[in-house]
Amino acid sequence: MPAVTDFEPGLDWARAQDRADALAAFRGEFCLPPHGDGEQIYLCGNSLGLMPHATRQALADELDDWSRLAVEAHFRGRHPWMPYHGFVREHLAELVGALETEVVAMNSLSVNLHLMLVSFYRPTAQRPAILLEKRAFPSDRYALESQVRFHGFDPAQALIELDGDEANGTISLAAIERALHEHGERIALVLLPGVQYLTGQVFDLAAIVRLAHAKGCLVGFDLAHAVGNVPVDLHDSGCDFAVWCHYKYVNSGPGAVAGCFVHERHAHSERRPRFAGWWGHDQATRFQMGPDFHPTPGADGWQLSNPPILALAPLRVSLEIFHRAGIARLRQKSLALTGYLARLIEHAVPDVLDVLTPAEPQRRGSQLSLRVKGPRDAGRALFEHLSREGIVGDWREPDVIRVAPTALYNRYEDAARFVDAVDRWRAARR
């Protein structure tokens, strides 16, 4: 594992790493937002990834096909619209470690979560519960709670919430195991993240699935902060379903079409309840427009509508970039880059910032969650100072700054400049 063992503080060492970085050229494929005469130091790819230059042309091509070909672009467009969602399938399957029939790009994350819950949360009087984390992303919690109520159960009884049991609020595998030992027989579904959005903790998907399946629970994952950040092997993890978005690490633009995974073992489960739409109907007979729904085998069978081409074009561009870079190579750089940033913070500004994200490289991705020490106003003041300097992270009340140096477009120099700006802010406050 290429953890950083030796480094020198200062820009010279960082720039030398950048010159030696085999992935450095990918930065040139992205639009870096301007700041003054230069560029922002953008550390916010965990929230909204940067736009690839190629996206503009890909969108222009679709608008052009629409204007020149109109309805015929479904078949004669440069990228015909009829099979369009299939054009992202191969690279998407590669990115999340799935079979091609197990993945589909559709809808948005929260919508896909609901569609998956319709099929895979089937509460009974004996087994009504869902195991989730106490600090789940609000949308996930709302979705789960509303599904519990929809089935006529009481969220106070049916939502079992895992609290962080480790320092900084992270959750150990042992805590998950204890919860399953205690409540397993009552739990219909386990829903956990791949990477926790507040702490940056990476979860061991395969280990969670083994524990939960042993208790007879189904397992779904929300991979919003995992896909494009860390390698995930969805098929081998054995989970029943997963959902994620593509506007964070996958750089497909605001509200981009999201992703959904359904394990092969459910590919032919025609009798499992689902909410159906015509685009999920068996492709061979879809346009016979018959009254009876027969789903396409695999994840495609959960599609409702014909896909939004203008929202899929950016995803096609982004996934092609990931294909060329390779998630394994990106992870290697990410381990080194985030490791460097963590070490630099501990070396240079330990009196200002506390790293909340787990220190073990395999338990974190690109993101570091940083608690700002000191009086109540310190965090906000530091965040605003960084913004004025063109350094973009994101702010979580009451005292946390999240930064994510991404392997595709961030440099070691960005990490060094971030720490340098924190250092200068501290000096100025004295």
Ligand SMILES: *Cc1c(COP(=O)(O)O)cnc(C)c1O
């Ligand atoms: C970003 C994020 C969401 C956002 O949901 P949308 O449906 O895309 O608006 C939901 N859940 C998690 C865990 C997230 O990180």
